[in-house]
Amino acid sequence: MPREFEIRREVALPAAPEQVWAAISTPDGLAGWFMPMDVRADTTVEVDRAPERLKCRAGTDAFEYVIEGRDGTTVLRFVHSGVLGDEWDDEFEGMTALGWSMYLHSLGQYLRYFAGRAALYAEVDAAADAAAWPRIRAALDVAAVGDPVRLELGARVLEGEIDYLTERYVGLRTADALVRFHERSAIGLPVAVGHHHFGPGESAEALTEAWRTWLSAVVRKDQA
Incomplete structure (x- = not known):
């Protein structure tokens, strides 16, 4: 009820x-x-x-x-x-x-x-795969808040540190972005990444495609 x-x-x-x-x-x-x-x-x-x-x-x-x-x-x-x-x-x-x-x-x-800075937001779901979250965590290779992270996202390089870390969430902060990874399998939804970008020279479409490519490569790794 x-x-x-x-x-x-x-x-x-x-x-x-x-x-x-x-x-x-x-x-x-x-x-x-x-x-x-x-x-x-x-x-x-x-x-x-x-x-x-x-x-x-x-x-x-x-x-x-x-x-x-x-x-x-x-x-x-x-x-x-x-x-x-x-x-x-x-x-x-x-x-x-x-x-x-x-x-x-x-x-x-x-x-x-980032207070007062304009934000561009992109959100992408990973494939609905039980292995998605462990593979994303392995790709990030972090263990604690404050750990450094470097990601190659297409032509972009994201460098920053982990600012939030729990069993189901990983947060990355860079000089011009907040990136959040969400593990949502418990409620029947796929892993998602949300990217808040605060710098110039970016588009939501390009950022979305870059994350879609990165997630696909990480989640489908070793499945070919």
């Missing part, structure tokens, strides 16, 4: 309340750490009290952000509530909770390193 759920998070962010508000409520801000979207066009906004509180609803899901300035930084309290339908189980709720932990960490990284 359908049942209600609620996910709560609280994070300290290295930015003023106005900067946090721009990051959670504008398309340009959301592209820097979550995904491109227009909150006021894509959801039903129930509370819009800048720069203190935003609450919006999409279907049966509600998202609330409460922003509090504190000693030169900002505390963000976030709540995602809704209803799990018959097609979803506890695993979906658990993955959603883990996903929000990763996204809110990304918000902090965006505000610390």
Whole structure:
């Protein structure tokens, strides 16, 4: 039977309340750490009290952000509530909770390193293959936050360090990008990579194709 759920998070962010508000409520801000979207066009906004509180609803899901300035930084309290339908189980709720932990960490990284910079976003799914995640982890060859990473992505070279690492997520930060790898097999979805690019001279189409090629080569390695 359908049942209600609620996910709560609280994070300290290295930015003023106005900067946090721009990051959670504008398309340009959301592209820097979550995904491109227009909150006021894509959801039903129930509370819009800048720069203190935003609450919006999409279907049966509600998202609330409460922003509090504190000693030169900002505390963000976030709540995602809704209803799990018959097609979803506890695993979906658990993955959603883990996903929000990763996204809110990304918000902090965006505000610390890239605040105010325009973001271009690309997202690509890997092939639906049980070996995808282990092979991606092996290709990244990292063991801890702070480990250096160097990836050849077509004609590009991505060099940076791991800024987020759990069983199901790997986050890479470079001088001009946040890259997030998502392992989603527990909810029946393929591994995905999301790339937030903050530098010039890039297009979403080219970046998407580059990641598609890289993922295909890594996931299908040794299967020929």
